[in-house]
Amino acid sequence: MERQLVPSLLSADFYRLEEELAAVERAGVTHLHLDVMDGQFVQNISYGPGVIAKLRPHTDLFFDTHLMVREPSYLFPAFQKAGCQLLTVHWEAVTHLHRAIQEIHALGMKAGVALNPATPASVLESILPDLDLVLVMSVNPGFGGQSFITTMLPKIRQVKAMIEASGRPIILEADGGINLGNVDEVLEAGCDWVVAGSAVFGKDAEKAARAFQEHLGK
Numbered sequence: 001m002e003r004q005l006v007p008s009l010l011s012a013d014f015y016r017l018e019e020e021l022a023a024v025e026r027a028g029v030t031h032l033h034l035d036v037m038d039g040q041f042v043q044n045i046s047y048g049p050g051v052i053a054k055l056r057p058h059t060d061l062f063f064d065t066h067l068m069v070r071e072p073s074y075l076f077p078a079f080q081k082a083g084c085q086l087l088t089v090h091w092e093a094v095t096h097l098h099r100a101i102q103e104i105h106a107l108g109m110k111a112g113v114a115l116n117p118a119t120p121a122s123v124l125e126s127i128l129p130d131l132d133l134v135l136v137m138s139v140n141p142g143f144g145g146q147s148f149i150t151t152m153l154p155k156i157r158q159v160k161a162m163i164e165a166s167g168r169p170i171i172l173e174a175d176g177g178i179n180l181g182n183v184d185e186v187l188e189a190g191c192d193w194v195v196a197g198s199a200v201f202g203k204d205a206e207k208a209a210r211a212f213q214e215h216l217g218k
Contacts, residue, residue: 011197042142056083139176148177160190
């Protein structure tokens with residue numbers, strides 16, 4: 001599985017979005033992480049399909065969309081129309097998870113499941129065969145700029161072992177508190193995609209993204 005840096009738009013300067021996206025693209029970034037928050041599942045509100053739809057005509061970046069939304073199925077068509085290629089829902093936020101994954105696939109998108117830090121990897125057992133991606137949260141979701149929870153490294157290794165045992169090409173992604181000081185540990189634990197927000201979209205997004213790319217072997 002090819003490793004990817006997936007910068008999180010949540011930490012970008014929204015006044016300068018065009019410049020921010022161009023900066024990471026110059027660094028060779030091909031994926032963008034979109035954090036959608038509803039103010040209910042998490043105590044924050046970000047943006048929705050309307051903003052994403054406005055971005056879509058101006059970039060070829062792959063839209064990796066993370067729904068921190070309670071019972072989000074009613075929104076799936078809007079995100080598909082907005083140009084999202086992958087939707088990740090939270091195991092903790094969806095009552096009928098298998099049905100939700102089927103609905104995402106029926107709309108022609110890839111489907112993922114995210115796990116909060118306190119949620120054990122074992123909950124994936126019944127749904128893993130249907131997934132394209134597993135997202136391990138390494139902070140409690142809702143706000144950027146948090147510190148990486150180091151006890152998530154064994155969990156990443158556990159999920160990686162489950163994926164390998166399944167024999168399916170499932171992407172393993174980690175999100176939260178990842179920076180240049182710990183990204184190597186995250187990669188060594190088995191992650192394919194690493195999400196970084198404030199560690200990329202800071203003073204110089206292109207420089208930061210290039211530094212991450214070196215760690216990913218790009």
